[in-house]
Amino acid sequence: MVALAGLLIGFFAVLLGPAAPASAHAVLVNSDPGNGTIVPDAPNKITLNFSESVQLLSGKIQVLAPDGSRADQGDPAAAGTSVTIPLRSGGGRGTYLVSYRVMSADSHPVGGSLTFSVGAASAPPTATVDDTEVDPVVRALIPVGKYLGYAGLVLLIGPTLVLALLWPHRLSRTGPGRLVWTGIGLIIFSTLLAIWLQAPYSTGSGLFDVRVGDLRDVLGSTFGAIMLVRLGVICAAALLLRPMLRGSGDDSKTDLALLGVLGVAAIATWPLTGHPTASPVAGVSVVVDAIHLAAMAVWLGGLVMLVGFLLRKADQRELGAILPIWSRWAATAVAALIVAGVIQALIEVASLDGLINSTYGRLILAKVGLVAVVLGFAWLSRRLVQSKAAEESPRGLRRIVAAELAITAVVIGVTSALVQIAPPRSAEASQAAGASTTVTKTLTDQRMAVQIDVFPASVGNNSIHLYAYTPDNKPLTVIEWSATAALPAKGIEPIEIPLLRITDFHAVGDIALPQAGEWTFKITVRISEIDQSTLSTTATIR
Template sequence: MPRSGRARKLIGAFLAVLLAGLAMTVTAAPASAHAIVVSTDPANYRVLDFSPPVVSMQFSEPIEVGLAGLRLIDPQGTDIRIGQLGHANGKSETIAAAVPDVLENGTYTVVWHVVSADTHPVQGAFTFSVGEASASGAPELAGGGADPVLATVYTAVRWVGFAGLALLVGSAFFVAWCWPGAADRRRARLLFWSGWGGLLAATAGTLLLYGPYAVGRSIAAVADPAALGTALGTRMGLMQVLRALLLGVAAAGALWYPRASRRRQDAGAKPPDHRDRIRPAAVVLGFAVALAATWSLATHSAAGAQVALALPIDVVHLVAMAVWLGGLAAVGAALLPSGDLAAMRLALPRFSRTALVCVGLLLATGTYQAWREVGTPSALFGTTYGKVLVGKVVLAAVLVALGAAARRWVRRHYGFAIVTISDKRRARRGPGDAEVTRFRRVVAVEAAIAAVLLGLTAFLVNAEPARAEQASERAAVQGGAAGGPANLAVPFDTGGGPAGRGQLALVLLPGQVGPNEIHLSVLDADGGPKSVAELRVQLSLPDRRIGPLPVPLQYAGAPGHYVGGGVRIPLPGNWELALTVRTSEVDETTVRVPVSVR
């Protein structure tokens, strides 16, 4: 931490403004990380005497009908016509659709998708039968899936948004705190307006893309006005509208501030001192908090039991990232090319101390976010989210190392006290052209790494959190390749030390379309029976985007032994069993096992 009183005051002002702004963001009500099905009508696996007039579902949180959908599939794999989707009995937690035609005997599959409280798509399925269960399943159909083009474009738009946030906030804070004389500099203003324009374009792009992305449509649906209208009615859409309004305020402030600075200079005002810089820097940070909240209120941070802590921490993380990376861009693209030795002597040490504070905040908040979204070492290295996060951490470490080298360079050339005439000459002369060129190259490399980091951040924001995705790639899964009975054992590790490790012995009989039975035994590391706090099983067919189908388990009487009877698998294909084990209040993992059903 910097030792000077000026740096300590900077840190105090920085944290005070952040905490004041964050107090306004923690009022959002807690929500589940993902919408959970409370009940379905007809119930899952139920055999009905008559064709149901309505298919309905109840969730653990309110559902936006505009972004929800239901499909009813008959035993032959054909979609059945159903009525318009709406809320059942006026309850926002339910969705329902009428079944206008009388269904023939057989097993039917209901495939659903909704948008969770954290604005991420959630999907699943359940089955029911009319008269009697089908003796054989439907032929396997071509799989669906999210439009890869739309997903790629949506991630790219999010990257532009993060880059715009960094340039906008970072360049504004750099001018306000580190280099007040740059308010009229063309390069500094170009950085600000580039960030402003990029963020505005990303905001508009998110509004256009979010509706089709959330409901799994193709990128062609972006041209559908109804998709835009639907998106505007969601929390994500409201945050984009709020962000656009904030950008309007930022534009007005950016046009006013240089004129006010010129009027002060024309009036003969003295150069701004430490106190004069606090107010504009505080205004920039307060505005940055408001902008960052439009992200945090529409991501994983706004959902889950720790929302009151996770939400402000995410805002701090975003603001620190923007101040650091945007300031870095201002150093490389505006300050160093200016050749202003006096400005460099003042601005570079100020930014160096600011960057140190930002890195400390990023380290603390990033550690908490990683724990919240990943949870266990097995998830960190066994999930897509965890692996991308590891790559981000490695790149961030390289960036911090380069920043440390740059900080030493700044202290060597600008951090010395001016006592003697020789010191004055050295300060007036500044570093040589060759040294400045090398320093600019280091800054350019830092900026390139920062751009990659923002891309990884954009991916992680859209990705399923590792706690929900957890899977063990170490599982030695065998059998079931051609369909039929599955008998295997897979290890698990919930991250709670020796008490969180063990294995799951699984038997699926007969492993065919129709009624099946699952036997599960939880074993400790030595192969003995093991009791756990909770055990859940779900079935999914990823190729058809069907699932997860919840599998009801019953305690079989023996320690650690559970049975799931009457599991009706409606279609053949490469199914996936998700076995979720919880060994304590906080230690949980999910092991995913592929099972082929014929």
């Protein structure tokens, strides 16, 4: 009952936990043309560069011209971290809107929009859809499905291992068999649920607004292929398990070996659809995550068998043979769990600040705290096994193991939440991308409007673009440009920006901004022998 309570607590912790907005695990690093920039001529394509590899979603990328019509033509193409969008030739002047929604390598949607202008800025067109939204019901159900999948792994792998190698022949296999079939059912249900949920999660639609084409797109993606492999592997394992669960004769060594291979293949499907695939060291992360899951399933599944059956039904002689072996298994599984968990955390968190100041890091700390309590109970149970007391009076050991299971059920709930939260390495990439965006300011007086673009808006080497327009938004011929940058708050006097005239109304310059802060840019524009304007603005440089 204690273990069941823990399972329910973990389940509802996932179901009723704070429904934070879906976190994109890849970010748009830059684009060509850049966000907010003005280009003299209409480009024939747009390139979007992301921090991780992405896959396209059907019909989820569009470019709107200043008049609201579609400016893109043909299908966009994705190659690793880059997406290329072909455009119609002869695009008009004004501001274009690019909206996108793609799927990151770890199966999370990434959406957003940007603008650029041809010749001169204008009022941007309005997007017809929000490419960043995720239905809250879908968002809440995804970690629930993952929790059920993890629970299924526990009930399948651990009990199967105990039945194959430790189960006394005289005891019935009916009860453990029900556990194993429950585990298989949970994995199949959670996998089918994941396939269904991935469709509205990808497109931003509601739970029941799924079309056949959406499901076809999911099944044709890497995520869908891995889910189908999982279903196939679990069904094959179910066929091989039937004789063992019936207890019909000795278990074939060939069948056991084949079950081991299928088990490894099944476990590998979890990291292949999550954070490890987008890790800086993806190969290492996938292997480590698979080891972490396998150790968890062996340990917890074995504990379920102990508290549910062996400690109640096995006699003293049988327990004397079983418990020392199980104790060694548990110690090995726990060691693998800790080592793999530490490696995972180092890869995903990367820094002490990320551990303390991010939601992902704080959940890791909560998980570590819960695991420490579980390890305390595990130490007590191992002491009982070593002292032989558990063989003579297994009730005390059963209570300790039940407490272990109750707490680890909550740990699984925390793990299910973790897979939906962007790790600090993704957040750092997002901040870096945000810090590298273009700052665009428009300055006006009665004679003209001047646009200044600063890229990147961060300390270091920066490019300055200047554009001049008449009050009615037409290119204005400039005879002479001059500009300075100053940071009064830190005592930095105006620095002259060397400018190169590109066209009649466009000039560009390079400057190295040495410190972060609120910089003041002053631009002087001479349009005739006697007419000139001096305009100034401030921009935040990070």
